Amino acid sequence: MIWCCPRCRGTLLVDQKGLRCAACASTFELVAGIPDLRIPGDSWIDFEDDLVLARELADLDCPLTELVRSVYARRPGWEQGRIDLRTREVLEAPRKLDREVTGWLRSTVEGKGILLDIGCGAGMLLAAVAPQNRPAIGIDVSMTWLVVAKRLIAEFGGQPVLAAALGEALPLASNSVSSLVSLDVIEHVRNVEQYLRELDRVVAPGGHVALSTPNRFSLSAEPHVFVWGVGWLPRPWQRAFVRWRSGRTYDDTTLMSSLELRRYVRRTTSFAINILIPKIPREHLAAFRPLKRAIGRIYNLLAPIGPMRTFFLLVGPFFRIVGVQRKAGGEPCAR
Secondary structure, X not given: OOOEOOOOOOEEEEEOOEXXXXXXXXXXXXXXXXXXXXXXXXXXXXXXXXXXXHHHHHHOOOOHHHHHHHHHHOOOOOOHHHHHHHHHHHXXXXXXXXXXXXXXXXXXXXXXXXXEEEOOOOOHHHHHOHHHOOOEEXXXXXXXXXXXXXXXXXXXXXXXXXXXXXXXXXXXXXXXXXXXXXXXXXXXXXXXXXXXXXXXXXXXXXXXXXXXXXXXXXXXXXXXXXXXXXHHOOHHHHHHHHHHHHOOOOOOOOOEOHHHHHHHHHHHOOEEEEEEOOOOOHHHHHHOOHHHHHHHHHHHHXXXXXXXXXXXXXXXXXXXXXXXXXXXXXXXXXX
């Protein structure tokens, strides 16, 4: 078994009720064969509500499309058009991710050893890499989405190996994975330093890591709530500003600048990283209005160029972080 106890990292044994730790006797439930290895902690979801929905989904006998749609249909205030759009996005994502898999993620997703996707959600990336036949596992805080991920990954020929867990308490042994991907997750983590320490702990020496996150000081609108200027305000003011401008909550997102992110990584990990400025994809540009499309094309031309790269590290819309684990095998990371 790849998983270990998230409390003490002891060996997990299978019993009639689920999993039990041989060392500390903690017990963990299985939902659709997926272990719930979450321990009490601050999170953006309610674990009990999530479990209720996950069990309902696990009992549904329906096509994958209806399974995904049923998740979004349970969200208060969501109209049918929005539900259908998000459902299509999930189902189409594995094929659309091919550009990422063969592009900036290539050094991370190719190779031998275990690939870990933290914050795997509905399993789109794991489905996209399934044809490579590389051992790949996924962790997410939502059991609901993991039930979906199990079906989606299998549809693309993969073998789902999934667990519900917190990024700050990974149920994995130290140095147990060869590569790690965590896309658009760090901005939703409550304890960023603990999350990064856990990433650092589980990645073996020489292993590759890839992260992504929006930029706090982007000149474009905040991508979660589509409100401009959120990140430029002091953090204590941001929630009230978002509620005033959009009526939405902003309790579960904390964006960082490139400088802040680099400081966190240097302080808490042994990763040697490079922060990339991605181009705006052509299909996104095509959906923009003419003026915004023209600005986007100028951005794509200028972003990789010397001094402009420094500028866009400060105010570009989002970042990609790639790195390699430098720590020596079996040795603690330098702090």
